[in-house]
Amino acid sequence: MTDADPTMKRNLSAKPPTIHDVARLAEVSIGTASKALNASGRLSDETRERVKRVAAEIGYRANDLAHSLRRANSRTIGIISNDSFGRFTFPIVEALEERLADEGIAVFMCNATDDPERERQHLDQLLGKRIDGLVVTARRADKRPTIGISAAGLPVIYVFSQADDPDALSLLPDDEGGALLAVEHLAALGRKRIAHITGPEHFEAVRLRRRGYEKGLAAAGLAPNPSLYRAGVWSEAWGREAVADLFGNAGEKPDAIFCGNDQIARGASDALRERGVAVPEDVAIVGFDNWDVMALAARPPLTSVDMNLKELGREAGESLLEMIAGKRLSGVRRRPCSLTVRESSVGHKDE
Amino acid sequence: MTDADPTMKRNLSAKPPTIHDVARLAEVSIGTASKALNASGRLSDETRERVKRVAAEIGYRANDLAHSLRRANSRTIGIISNDSFGRFTFPIVEALEERLADEGIAVFMCNATDDPERERQHLDQLLGKRIDGLVVTARRADKRPTIGISAAGLPVIYVFSQADDPDALSLLPDDEGGALLAVEHLAALGRKRIAHITGPEHFEAVRLRRRGYEKGLAAAGLAPNPSLYRAGVWSEAWGREAVADLFGNAGEKPDAIFCGNDQIARGASDALRERGVAVPEDVAIVGFDNWDVMALAARPPLTSVDMNLKELGREAGESLLEMIAGKRLSGVRRRPCSLTVRESSVGHKDE
DNA sequence: TTGAAAGCGCTAACAA
DNA sequence: TTGTTAGCGCTTTCAA
Numbered sequence: 131m132t133d134a135d136p137t138m139k140r141n142l143s144a145k146p147p148t149i150h151d152v153a154r155l156a157e158v159s160i161g162t163a164s165k166a167l168n169a170s171g172r173l174s175d176e177t178r179e180r181v182k183r184v185a186a187e188i189g190y191r192a193n194d195l196a197h198s199l200r201r202a203n204s205r206t207i208g209i210i211s212n213d214s215f216g217r218f219t220f221p222i223v224e225a226l227e228e229r230l231a232d233e234g235i236a237v238f239m240c241n242a243t244d245d246p247e248r249e250r251q252h253l254d255q256l257l258g259k260r261i262d263g264l265v266v267t268a269r270r271a272d273k274r275p276t277i278g279i280s281a282a283g284l285p286v287i288y289v290f291s292q293a294d295d296p297d298a299l300s301l302l303p304d305d306e307g308g309a310l311l312a313v314e315h316l317a318a319l320g321r322k323r324i325a326h327i328t329g330p331e332h333f334e335a336v337r338l339r340r341r342g343y344e345k346g347l348a349a350a351g352l353a354p355n356p357s358l359y360r361a362g363v364w365s366e367a368w369g370r371e372a373v374a375d376l377f378g379n380a381g382e383k384p385d386a387i388f389c390g391n392d393q394i395a396r397g398a399s400d401a402l403r404e405r406g407v408a409v410p411e412d413v414a415i416v417g418f419d420n421w422d423v424m425a426l427a428a429r430p431p432l433t434s435v436d437m438n439l440k441e442l443g444r445e446a447g448e449s450l451l452e453m454i455a456g457k458r459l460s461g462v463r464r465r466p467c468s469l470t471v472r473e474s475s476v477g478h479k480d481e
Numbered sequence: 482m483t484d485a486d487p488t489m490k491r492n493l494s495a496k497p498p499t500i501h502d503v504a505r506l507a508e509v510s511i512g513t514a515s516k517a518l519n520a521s522g523r524l525s526d527e528t529r530e531r532v533k534r535v536a537a538e539i540g541y542r543a544n545d546l547a548h549s550l551r552r553a554n555s556r557t558i559g560i561i562s563n564d565s566f567g568r569f570t571f572p573i574v575e576a577l578e579e580r581l582a583d584e585g586i587a588v589f590m591c592n593a594t595d596d597p598e599r600e601r602q603h604l605d606q607l608l609g610k611r612i613d614g615l616v617v618t619a620r621r622a623d624k625r626p627t628i629g630i631s632a633a634g635l636p637v638i639y640v641f642s643q644a645d646d647p648d649a650l651s652l653l654p655d656d657e658g659g660a661l662l663a664v665e666h667l668a669a670l671g672r673k674r675i676a677h678i679t680g681p682e683h684f685e686a687v688r689l690r691r692r693g694y695e696k697g698l699a700a701a702g703l704a705p706n707p708s709l710y711r712a713g714v715w716s717e718a719w720g721r722e723a724v725a726d727l728f729g730n731a732g733e734k735p736d737a738i739f740c741g742n743d744q745i746a747r748g749a750s751d752a753l754r755e756r757g758v759a760v761p762e763d764v765a766i767v768g769f770d771n772w773d774v775m776a777l778a779a780r781p782p783l784t785s786v787d788m789n790l791k792e793l794g795r796e797a798g799e800s801l802l803e804m805i806a807g808k809r810l811s812g813v814r815r816r817p818c819s820l821t822v823r824e825s826s827v828g829h830k831d832e
Numbered sequence: 833t834t835g836a837a838a839g840c841g842c843t844a845a846c847a848a
Numbered sequence: 849t850t851g852t853t854a855g856c857g858c859t860t861t862c863a864a
Contacts, residue, residue, distance in 0.1 A: 145553065146611070148857055159835045164859060174833060194609040195550045196857035199840045202496065204546060206610075209590075214575060224565060224592055231591070231599075236606055239560075239590040240582070241575055248582075255587055258545040259557075260497070366778040393778070423774070427717040427744070499841055510851045515843060525849060547841035550856045835864075841856105848851070 147188045156184040167192070198260065207450065208238040208256035210277075212249060212291070213269035217421065218439060222267060222289055225443030226450075233451060235262070253277065257284075263450045267291050273334070285453030289446045290439070292334075292462060299459045301446050303437035305338035306345070308467030312388045312416040312435050313346025315469055319476070321386035321414055325358040327372040327398060328390030336361060336390060339418065343388055358384055362394075369397025377405060385413055386475075392417035392424035392434055399428050399474060415474040430473035437467050498539045507535040518543070549611065558801065559589040559607035561628075563600060563642070564620035568772065569790060573618060573640055576794030577801075584802060586613070604628065608635075614801045618642050624685070636804030640797045641790070643685075643813060650810045652797050654788035656689035657696070659818030663739045663767040663786050664697025666820055670827070672737035672765055676709035678723040678749060679741030687712060687741060690769065694739055709735055713745075720748025728756060736764055737826075743768035743775035743785055750779050750825060766825040781824035788818050 153163035158177060165173050166181035167190075184190075198204040207230065211219055227237045238256060242249035256264065264284060266277055268291035276295035277286060288300040316324050326343045329336050340359070347354050360375070362368040369389060377383055389395035395417030402409050409415055409430060417425060420436035442465055453459055504514035509528060516524050517532035518541075535541075549555040558581065562570055578588045589607060593600035607615065615635060617628055619642035627646035628637060639651040667675050677694045680687050691710070698705050711726070713719040720740060728734055740746035746768030753760050760766055760781060768776060771787035793816055804810055 146608075149859095150857075160858085161836070161860080162834055165834090168859080170859095172833065177833080191605065191608050193550070193611060193857055194606075195546050195555060195611055196840085197859080199544070199546045199550055199842090199856090200858055200860090201840085216571070220567070220571065223590075227590060227592055231603065231606075234606065236589050236591075236610060238587050239574075239578060240587075241578055252582065254542065255545075255582075255585065257497075257542050259587060260544060260546055393774075397778075423744075427748075500843095501841075511842085512844080512852070513850055516850090519843080521844090523849065528849080544841050547856085548843080550840095550858090551842055551844090552856085833864105836862085838859105838861085840858090843854105843856095845854090846852085848849100 146193070147190045148193070149190070151188060152181060152185045152190050155188065156181045203262050203454075204260045205234055206236050206238065206259060206261050207263040207265065208240060208252075208259075208261045209265040209267065210240040210242055210249065210252055210256070211267045211269075212242050212244055212274060214241060214243050216269050218269060218290060218437075219267045221439040222443035222446065225440040226265060226289075226447040229444045229447030230451070235451075250278065262454050263287070265289055265446060265450060266293070285450060287446050287450050287453070287459075289442060297460045299449060299453070300462045301442055301449070302462065302464050303439070303442060304464035304466050305335045306342035307464070308418065308435040308437065308469075309339040309342025309388065310346045310349075311342075311467060311469045312418070313343050314349065315433070315471070315475065316386040316388060316414055316416060317346065317350035317352065319386075319414060322352060323355070323358065323382060323384045324352065324386040324388060325360070325376055325384035326388050326390070327360045327362070327369060327376075327394050329362065329364040329394070331361045339390055357381075364391055364393055366393050366397030366400070369394035369399075370401040371397075373398045373401035373405070377402075377407065383413075386415070387413060388416045388418075390418055392419045392421045392428075392432055395432050395434070395474070396424050396428045399430075399432065403429065410473065410475050410477050414476075416469075417474075420470050425470070425472065428474065430477075433472045433475035434470055435467050436470050438465065441465065497544070498541045499544070500541070502539060503532060503536045503541050506539065507532045554613050554805075555611045556585055557587050557589065557610060557612050558614040558616065558805075559591060559603075559610075559612045560616040560618065561591040561593055561600065561603055561607070562618045562620075563593045563595055563625060565592060565594050567620055569620060569641060569788075570618045572790040573794035573797065576791040577616060577640070577798040580795045580798030581802070586802075601629065613805050614638070616640055616797060616801065617644070636801060638797050638801050638804070638810075640793060648811045650800060650804070651813045652793055652800065653813065653815050654790070654793060655815035655817050656686045657693035658815070659769065659786040659788065659820075660690040660693025660739065661697045661700075662693075662818060662820045663769070663784075664694050665700065666784070666822070666826065667737040667739060667765055667767060668697065668701035668703065670737075670765060673703060674706070674709065674733060674735045675703065675737040675739060676711070676727055676735035677739050677741070678711045678713070678720060678727075678745050680713065680715040680745070682712045690741055708732075715742055715744055717744050717748030717751070720745035720750075721752040722748075724749045724752035724756070728753075728758065734764075737766070738764060739767045739769075741769055743770045743772045743779075743783055746783050746785070746825070747775050747779045750781075750783065754780065761824065761826050761828050765827075767820075768825075771821050776821070776823065779825065781828075784823045784826035785821055786818050787821050789816065792816065 153160045166178040240252040264286045266288045273292045273294045276293045292300045360372045417432045417434035420434040425432040504511045517529040591603040615637045617639045624643045624645045627644045643651040711723045768783045768785035771785040776783040
C-alpha cells in the first residue's frame, strides 16, 4: 500500500504560494498586491487585473492563519458536545454550521462524551485556536454546569442544553408548548380521555411536557385523571407495556394517547393494533420528536410534535454572530414546536 | 435580553495574554519564556518555575495561530461530508475526532449536502486554514468524484465513500464479508432455504452483500434460488411487502431471511409474526447495520451484521496521521464486519 | 498610484 | 544560562 516510487512521493516541500510570490510575479510591491486582492484602496485597474490574474494562475489562497494573527479574530468557532452527537444534536449542529459557513466562519467539532477532563482539554485547545465563539450542546435538555471559560468575553451559547448560569444564553425547544399543541389537537378532534405515556421524570423535558399536557386538558375543559398519566422509559417496549396496563383492566379506556416520544408512540400503536383497537378511530395517537424513522414506519404513520431542531440550530448561529459582533445576550430562550399531522390522529387522509 | 448596563458589557479589549506578557511579568526575555514553557533548551529550574507560575497566574495559553504560522503545520484537519451527516457517518466522525484529539489535532466539520458549489467553497475555506489533512465522507458507500484539490500533497482519505481515483485511499466496510458472516451463521443453524431481501441495486453495497450471500450459500452447499432474492428499498414497509410476497403463494417457503438492513429485517419480522410464523423457530432472521434502535426494538431482537463504524473512524484517523507524517497510502481498504447474535436467529437465550 | 515598513505572537538560531 | 533578533504571511499606515 505504501508507494516507494520516489517520483510519486508527494512533494512535502510544495508550500502554498504566498502573497509575496504573487507580488514578485506581478511585479508589484506586497502592499499593492494585498490591496488588489482585497479590493481595497485606490489602484489602477490594469495593476489590479494583473495581480488577480497572477494569483489565479499560481493558485494563490490567502493564509487565514496569518490573517487571523493580524486581526484579532479567527473566523472560527468551536462546538462542544458533552454527550456524543446524536439524533437530536445533529440537525442542530448541521444547521448551525450551514448558517456560519455563509459568513465564512468554520466550525471545530469536539466531542467530550460526559468526560469533564476531555471537555477541559478540548476547551483549552479551542482557546489556543483563538475561537471567536463557542457552542455547547448535549443530548439531554437538562441543566449542566457552566463551562469553565478562562477567556473572559468569549461568546458562549448553550443549545439543547441549559447552563445553570443565568448570565449564559440557552436555546431550547418549548417542550411545554409542544405538548400543549398535541393535546389541543386531540381535544379539537373531540377526544375526551387523553392519556399521557412518557419517559423518565428526571428529564426536565418530561416534566415540562407533562405540564403542557395538563394545561391542554384544562384549556379543553377536561378533568385531569392521574391514572391516565404514565412515566417510564424512552422505549417502544415501555409504550407497549403502558398500553397493556391502560387497556388491560376494566374501567374507562382512553380515547387518545399523547406520548413523550415517537418510540413510545410506536410501541403504543403496535400494542393497540395487536389488541384489536383501531388507530385512530378508537384511540388517536400523537408522538413527540417527529423522527421520521419511527413516525413514518409506524402503522398508521404518527402525528408528532416537531421540535424544529434545524431552526434551533440556525437561530443559535444567528445569535452567536450577534454576540461575536458585541451584543450581550443571556437567559433561557425556548423556541416553538410545531405539529406534523399524520394518520395516527386523523385517519386516512385520502378517505 | 440585551444588557445595556455598561459595567456588564463584556470587555472586548481583554485580549488573551501573550508570551510577551509572561516574559515581562516574570522578568525574563521572550526567548527565555518560550524555552521555559516549551520545556526545551537549558534553563535554570528557578527561572523555569517562575515563568510557569506567572503563565498559570495570568492564564496564558499559547496562540496556536502564531505557532502554526511559524511551523508549516496547523494541527488541524477538515472533514467534509457530501451528504448530510447521519446515522452512518456519525460514529465514524466521532471516533475519528477522538483519535485525532489524542494527538492535539482539531477537526473542522463541513457539510456540503450534495451541493458541489458548497463543497468547493468549504474546500477553499479549509485550504485557507491550511489544514494538514482532509477526510471525505458520504452517506452512501458509492463512488464519488475525486475531490478537486488544488493543494497538491494534501493527505486525503475517503471514508464510507469511495473515490473514483485509484491513487486515493478509501476506507470502507467489507459488505461482502459481512453478508457472508450472516449466511454462514444461518447455514450453521441448519437453515436450508435462505432468502435475501435487500435495498436498491444501484447501491454498490447491495450488490456486494448479494455476492456475499451467494458465496455463503455456495460455501454451505446450498443451491441459490433466484426466487428467494428480492431487491427493493431500505424500508420496513418493503420488508413487510417482500415477506407477504415470499410467503403468500404456494410453493416452498424460506426458513431464514438475510435482510439488507435492519429496517427491512424489522418489517420482515413484524410481517412474519402477524402471519403466525414463529421467529426464529420457523424462520430465522439476520439484519444488517446493527442499529440498536431497530435491532433492539424488534420482537424478537435482531441478530445483525455490525459494520464496526467506530473502528473504521478510528482507523481513518490512524491512517490520516500516517499520511500527515509523510507516508503514501492509496487503494481501497475494506474492514471486516462482525455479527451480533440476538434472538431473531437463535431463539431465547435464556431457554 | 505605488512602495516601504511595522507588527500580530511565536520559535529558533545565534550572540552574549 | 539568558538575551536578541529574524521571520512565518498578512494588512495597514505612512511616505514617495
